[in-house]
Amino acid sequence: MQLSGAANPPSMAPAGLRPVPAAAGIGLKPTHYGELLDSRPSLAFLEIHTENYMGAGGPPHRYLEALAGIYPLSFHGVGASLGGADPLDSQHLARWRELVDRYEPSLISEHVAWTGHAGLALHDLLPVPYTTEALNLLCEHIDAMQSVLGRQILIENPSRYLDFLQSEMTEAEFLVEAARRTGCRLLLDINNVYVSACNQDEDARAYLAEIPGELVAEIHLAGHAVRTTASGHELRIDDHGSRVCTDVWRLYAETIERIGARPTLIEWDTNVPALDELLDEACRADAVAADALAAVEGVPDAAIG
Amino acid sequence: MQQLANLQADFADFLLAPPQRAATASLADCVAPGGAPAEQRLAVYKNNVHSQLVDALAATFPAVERLVGQEFFRYAAREYVGIHPPRRPTLLGYGDRFPEFLGRFPPATTVPYLPDVARLELLYLEAYHAAEAEALDVEQFTGRLTAGVDDTELGLHPSARLMQSRFPVSRIWELNRQAETLQGKTKIPGEAEHLLIIRPQASVEVRRLSPGTYAALSALDRGRPLEAALAAGERTEPGIDLTHHLRSLAEGQTFLLTENRL
Missing domain, CATH: 3.90.930 (Outer Surface Protein A; domain 3)
Structure with a gap:
């Protein structure tokens, strides 16, 4: 194995950890705990929001422990505030470390966003201006998190409803530069790319083309809502409350064609459906990826299945 | 320097202010123009913050919500969020002062056991x-x-x-x-x-x-x-x-x- 460095990020799953197959997984929801354990459907991995497992014990940990024996886990944080101007919360990172030590998740990720300021936690993924100052702080925070956890992390592109005039580079440039400097990799949320591009009248395909495939370690897919504002403008709201839309499936297929298959999460966090519907969406992600790979290899669709 | 800290301080003030209060001109002026106006874009974040926190309180206090009805509950919860915004990166335990808040919330005093x-x-x-x-x-x-x-x-x-x-x-x-x-x-x-x-x-x-x-x-x-x-x-x-x-x-x-x- 090569030593880690800017051009050679450390390998994803350290020795001894279960590797995550480059196929579809789902977000773990408490309403599905029992059914998942009973039916054990075929899934590449389960992803949790790490903050929901920061209690000392009880059913969340009982179920997670049982499911960890069946599926590789991905720990996805929503509260570290990597994009914040404030230093990271060391108690929060210590709780993260305890959970990583306990469950040894195969993937660890956080957002390029800020979630709190001056001691307050706002519990939303808030936008960062893409400036040199913000990039330097983000890199310091990624270094700090990777060093406390002793693991490589993935950073996720946020869904955005605005851009700042202060921005000096594109979001893709900002993310890629952070990954190059810190040795972290990217969690590419294709729904977020699409939502942000629509909201800011930008080109989602141009964004995706800027992301080097070797930096992408995981993909997120989700549904979003379309709202019309008082002034008659359309804003897409990333509510993770429905099926993945057609345009996002198309972008997913194009991305897999370009970079190959990746562990891919179906996120569904509001109006959580029955497990079957979630599994159906995961099957669809596998089918879309298989078709995309077949297209690359020139194998006719009929020969796959 | 310190521009990021100033921007986030302004933004955080706006997010936690009462829902009807508009963004300051200095915050709105930071938003890149085009498409929907800056105020509407900023309002998406404010709405997300408040509904996320109110939903978290509703998940913790379902019986209280049923006793007073959803509309009253959301009104009380929004007031609570303004007075006691969360201070920890996990929502587990958020609302620990809600019982005490309800005891002092004048519109709720007609339900003494709340x-x-x-x-x-x-x-x-x-x-x-x-x-x-x-x-x-x-x-x-x-x-x-x-x-x-x-x-x-x-x-x-x-x-x-x-x-x-x-x-x-x-x-x-x-x-x-x-x-x-x-x-x-x-x-x-x-x-x-x-x-x-x-x-x-x-x-x-x-x-x-x-x-x-x-x-x-x-x-x-x-x-x-x-x-x-x-x-x-x-x-x-x-x-x-x-x-x-x-x-x-x-x-x-x-x-x-x-x-x-x-």
Whole structure:
């Protein structure tokens, strides 16, 4: 194995950890705990929001422990505030470390966003201006998190409803530069790319083309809502409350064609459906990826299945 | 320099201000032009922050929401968010001052038992997320009752929470946990309650105790020796058969051995 460095990020799953197959997984929801354990459907991995497992014990940990024996886990944080101007919360990172030590998740990720300021936690993924100052702080925070956890992390592109005039580079440039400097990799949320591009009248395909495939370690897919504002403008709201839309499936297929298959999460966090519907969406992600790979290899669709 | 800190301070002020308050011109001027106006874009974030926190409170206090109705609950919750915004990166435990807030919230004073229902729901969730521990079985417990002094004492399971109320709070709570609320149309016996909320295994139990048993458990919970706890129980409820009450609690995996704190 090569030593880690800017051009050679450390390998994803350290020795001894279960590797995550480059196929579809789902977000773990408490309403599905029992059914998942009973039916054990075929899934590449389960992803949790790490903050929901920061209690000392009880059913969340009982179920997670049982499911960890069946599926590789991905720990996805929503509260570290990597994009914040404030230093990271060391108690929060210590709780993260305890959970990583306990469950040894195969993937660890956080957002390029800020979630709190001056001691307050706002519990939303808030936008960062893409400036040199913000990039330097983000890199310091990624270094700090990777060093406390002793693991490589993935950073996720946020869904955005605005851009700042202060921005000096594109979001893709900002993310890629952070990954190059810190040795972290990217969690590419294709729904977020699409939502942000629509909201800011930008080109989602141009964004995706800027992301080097070797930096992408995981993909997120989700549904979003379309709202019309008082002034008659359309804003897409990333509510993770429905099926993945057609345009996002198309972008997913194009991305897999370009970079190959990746562990891919179906996120569904509001109006959580029955497990079957979630599994159906995961099957669809596998089918879309298989078709995309077949297209690359020139194998006719009929020969796959 | 420090531009990021200033921007985030302005943005955070805007997010936590009352919903109807507009963004300052300096914040709105930072938003790149085009498409929907800056105010509408900023409002998406503000709406997300508030609805996320209000939803979190609704998930923690479902019986309170059913008692007062969704509209009133969301109004009260928004007020609470403005006064007590969260300070931790996890929402577990957010709302710990909601019972006290409801007790002082003038529009809620017509429902005098509301703060106690909220307190019970908070303790229920605390018990749900509390640490695991192996409780004593009945034989081990009976052994402790007759054993001499050594370096261990009897304590409560880490999930155990005690509360008393001058209202029949657990009965009101039970009736309002279901989706179809009875909204006070059912006669509820009107006596005060002494409660143990505990999660010895996977599910949380709410047990109603006699006043003497409650006094004994409270003493144990404060780290008092068993003898003192039994005396406290008898003082509160003369003639009570505490051994019987405690043994039936031991059947429900209530007690642990703890290090002697003396």
